[in-house]
Amino acid sequence: MPRPEGATALVTGASKGIGAAIAKALAADGWLVAVNYRSDEAGARATVEAIEEAGGRAAAIGGDVADGPPDALFAAATEQLGPVLALVNNAGVRADNLAIQIEDEDWDAVIGTNLNAAFRMTKRAIRPMLKARYGRIVNIASVVGPRANAGQANYAAAKAGLIGMTKTVAHEVARRGITVNAVAPGFIETDMTKDLPEDVVKAVPARRAGKPEEVAAAVRFLASDDAAYVTGTTLFVDGGLSA
C-alpha cells in the first residue's frame, strides 16, 4: 500500500544534527514533517525554513519528549500538518561516566529520554497507524549498545533497549502495514560528538566520521514505500565500526 495523502512524519529532536537532517530528507521524499524540539526553537525554525525553501511543508513543534504523555505533540502535528504516519524517535541525551561513577539521576535521565520516551511515543503513534493500515517507525539507536563503549553504560543500555523494543513492536504490528526499524549510527559529526577525541575516528574502518545526511538517507529509505517489507531490523550507518 502506498503512503496515504497528507501523511506526516514526526521527528523528535529535529532542531539540529541528525534529527534536522532526517527532517529534511523525509520532506524531500514527500512527507509533511513535524520538527520537534525541546529548547532550540531557532534551530527548529531554521529546519522548517530549509524544508519550505526546498518546496516541502513542515512545522516546528515544541515539547520535551521526556515530559510524559505525548498527546499534545501528536495533536499539534496532526492539526498543523496531517495524521502522523511516520515517527522517528531521534531525541537523545548523553550523560557519560564510568559505570561506577554514574549517578542515579544520570542513569534515569538517559534511560528516560532515550528509551522510555521513545516507547511512549511509539505506543501513541501506533494508534493512527493501525487505523490507516500504514505506518513507519524508525528508532535512532546507536552502534553503542550492540557494541561496548566505556563511559556510556546508561546510553548503551538505552540504545540496546531501543533495538529490543524495535524488534518486538515490529513483530506485533507487522500485519497492519506498519514497519518498525532502527538505525544505528556510529561516529557522526554533530554537536553531540564534537567533544570526543579525534583518534576515535581511527577505530572506524572508513577512517572518517559520518555525516548526519548519511544517517538521514537510511531513515528516508526505511520510511519509504520501497522498504515496506523491511521490519524489525537495525541498519548500521557506522563506516564499518560494528562489522
Next chain:
Amino acid sequence: MATAVTPEAVEKVVFDALPQFGADPSDITREATFEDLDVDSLDLAELSQIIEDEFGVQLKGDDVGKIKTVGDAIDLVVSRAG
C-alpha cells in the same frame, strides 16, 4: 461528545467493527468467541481503541485478556461505563 453507552449501542459498534478484522459477518453473534471469529489480540487492542473513541470507555489490557466471546466484550464495556 461520546455516544451514550447502552448494550444496544455497544453491540452495534462491536458488530460493525469486527468484519474489518476479517470476521465473517454471518458468524458474528453475542455467543461467538473471538477465537472462532479469528480475531486475535492485536484486533482486540484495536477494537478497544474504537470503543474508547466512540464511548470514551477505556479498557485495559488485563480486561481485554479475560474476554472470550463477543457478548463478554459488550458486557465489559457496559459495566466499565456504569
